[in-house]
Amino acid sequence: MYDYLIVGSGLYGSTCAHELKKRGKKVLVVEKRAHIGGNIFTECQHKIHVHKYGAHIFHTNNKPIWDYINQFAEFNRYTNSPVANYEGRLFNLPFNMNTFYQLWGTRTPAEAERKIAEQQAILNGKTPSNLEEQAISLVGEDIYNILIKGYTEKQWGRPAKELPAFIIKRLPVRFTYDNNYFNDRYQGIPIGGYTQIIEKMLDGIDVRLNTDYFEHKLELDKLAKYHIYTGAIDQYYGYRFGKLEYRSLRFESELVETANFQGNAVINYTGNEVPYTRIIEHKHFDPVDTAVSIITKEYPAEWTEGMEPYYPINDEKNDSLYRQYKALTKNENKVFFGGRLAEYRYYDMHQVLGAALKDLKEMP
Structure with a gap:
């Protein structure tokens, strides 16, 4: 028996697991993927830490949040300064x-x-x-x-x-010569990638990978008194009111035989003639000296069953549907819901971390 079953090993679930273990709770984490970390998972390839589910840059104005994440990894001084490519012309963002x-x-x-x-x-x-x-x-x-x-x-x-x-609602417009995309005081990339952070958070905690919660729900629910669910809220309730809508992404990664492919971590392609939205060159996030580089093209896609849901479509129709599911959670006294899918909202990493630490105060 466990005190807590946590569904999902992303930043929200792993933060909860780490803090609950510090309280002396016995925790089981189940993850449907073959790796921990959710969408912040990074994988070392050719000495380059590849962001497998899109670029993730940690940034915040909240010093306690910055100090908290820095206990798990040393962060570099990376500053997000993307460039836009429109029909071959380059513009700073x-x-x-x-x-x-x-x-x-x-x-x-x-x-x-x-x-x-x-x-x-x-x-x-x-x-x-x-x-x-x-x-x-x-x-x-x-x-x-x-x-x-x-x-x-x-x-x-x-x-x-x-x-x-x-x-x-608003767009960042600066009348200064400043290419720093974020206004936040603290910003960086963990030296050695994000996966190490989740590994340290989950150290000493039981984790089951390749485990779909819904395929084993009856068995898993019996194992713990309390549950923390970080998956899609509509799926948890069997799509009772219908499915929430998302936009998804498809990634095409490539090893290129050059030490420096584009000279910047992120270049957006803003013209309709190019089917992808941006090219990520991973080695510029956490610089390494290699003769090769790895790039990833990002292709937006309509979300369908089986794809990863990335961006909630927070229009009136979907937000109304989410509120129906949210109302059902009020009847739960042993299940806690958190993270971007359970809350149907787009979260930056510092917001995920802050939400988890806040929600933990309500957990016994």
Whole structure:
């Protein structure tokens, strides 16, 4: 018998397992994949730590959260500074004075502000009714057409005019020459990859890999007094009200016979003529001296059964459906739900960690 059964070995489940073990609880973690770590799993290939489920950059303004994660690994000083490729032309991201100079040749903040204001005027003060209008209202036509439209339509699989305005509530616009994507005070990549963090969190804890919780639910539920569930909430309740919708990703990785393929960890491809949204070159996250490199192209896809659900589609229909499932959890007194799938929301890593530490206070 265990005190806790935890379904999922991602950051949320592993944090809970680690903290519960420190309290003296006996914990069993079950994981349907062949490895621990969920989507932050990294695998060492040719001395390069490959982010197997997309790029993960830890960033936060919360010092206690930063100190907490640093107990498990030493972090480097990586600064996320992606580059956008539009029909062969390169632009710095996020939108800043470097971007504006590359677009228009403007050299001062006042010049850039005037240029954006001129292009916003096309809406004549209209309240944006879709993503396209919302983006133009924030940054003007040029930035929208070159750096937002194609990327967003690939990401969501729909024309921007058919996407709701709330998806882009705001866009980071800086009138300084600053390519640091995040505003957070603390930022970095663990030297040696993320998997080591989960390994240390789960040290001394029973873990069963290749174990689908729903295939063994009757047996597993009997093993522990309390359960922590980090999987899809609609699946837990047998899709009683219907399935929640997601966008997914398909990854194509390749070993390239060059020490430096693109000179940057992340290059976004913002034109519709390129089917993928970005190319990741993993060695730039945690630099290593190798004669080869590994790149990954990311292709957005409509989520279907059997695919990994990455991005919840938090529109009115799906959020209403989620609230129905959320209401069912109020009747549970021995099952705790947490993480991006159980809460049907997009989480950054620091938010996952913060949510787990907060939720643990309610767990006996």
